Amino acid sequence: MGHAVGDVLGLAAAVAVSPLPVVALILVLATPRGRPNGILFAVGWLLGLSALGAIMLAVGGGGGASAHRHPATWVGALKLALGLLLTLFAVRQWRRRPRDPSQAQLPKWMAAIDRFTPVKVLGLGLLLSAANAKNAPLTIAAGASVSSAGIAVPQQIGALAIFVVIASLGVLAPLAVCLCMGERATTVLTGWRDWAVQHNVAVMAALFFVLGLKLLGDGIDALTS
Template sequence: MGEAIGAVLPLAVGVSLSPIPIIAVVLMLATPGGRTNGITFVLGWVVGLAVVGTIVLLVSGGAGANDGGGPAPWVGIVKLVLGVGLVALSVVQWRRRPREGDATLPAWMTTIDTFTPVKAAGLGLGLSAVNPKNLLITVGAAAAIAQTGAGAGGAAVALAVFVVLATIGPAVPLIIDVALGDRSAVALTGLRGWMAAHNTAIMCVLLVLIGVKLIGDGVTVLTT
């Protein structure tokens, strides 16, 4: 179990530091009923990560090791494909980056003040389970757990650790809001501005680092 938890830690950090979900929660907190929407967003986020990870683990079943006790070849192939996909995604995002000084954010962020708790939960679910970057990393995390050959209990604990750590980023604005109350506005505005300005750079660095790690892991599995 310890090996499985260690394998998902860097992947969880990559999901947790996604700028767009963090900015979305910050914007929600500035609207009427924002704290409720922020909480339901985070709950949707957790459900999305848990569902994707669980599906991958169920599909992998007991296929986490070969006859010699090492990782099955499919694990190496999956990691290699995911790693290449993340690196390719980083290249695409970098080439599409906005011009300097133009911190363009998704158009749906302009409608956040109209969100209901249900819509906020759906957004959290979508950004964690459907967003290509997070989907690829979560699948990679589940594959890493399967690679260790951990039992059902150990795999469940490792996935839970991944989900919790991957949720810290989107939950930070809520923690700041609760801890500072009315004084949180300045801190949250600064956080939103910084992450919006550096969104593409943060994402590309994370994608490349995690992609290279997955490629290396995949090559290791396939050549041993």
């Protein structure tokens, strides 16, 4: 199990560094029902990562992801494809970055967050974890790595749980600040929000590029070993 956890730690850390979901949660926390809605957002986030990872474990188990304790060929091909996808995303993000970070703008849908119902807040957390252009490929790659590690199902579930917890630290941090600091949290969260908005594109481009190269390397290694 230790080997499986080691394989997904870097992927989990990359999911944790998610500026846009952090901004979305901070905006949710600023609404009149900030705390309960923030908890709903966090629940949606956790459910999204867990469900996507569990689906990948099921696919890996049924598809023979591990052959003689080595990743199957299709696992290597999947990582290669995901690595190529992330690398292309990195180039796209870098070309779209604002020349002046202070001119960075939030997506238009974020302006409506204060009108979201609890169900929509839950769905937002779910979508930003499981349907995010960065998080979805990384979670799929993590599930593939765990399912191909040649360990028992309970250990696979444990490794996936560790991935989900670590991958959620970045998004859960604003919620923890809000719950622990009360009114004083406003200043802290405003600073976090402004930094994340200004540097979102550059951070995402760098993460896409580094992780894309890592998955490309993992895929090539799995296919040639």
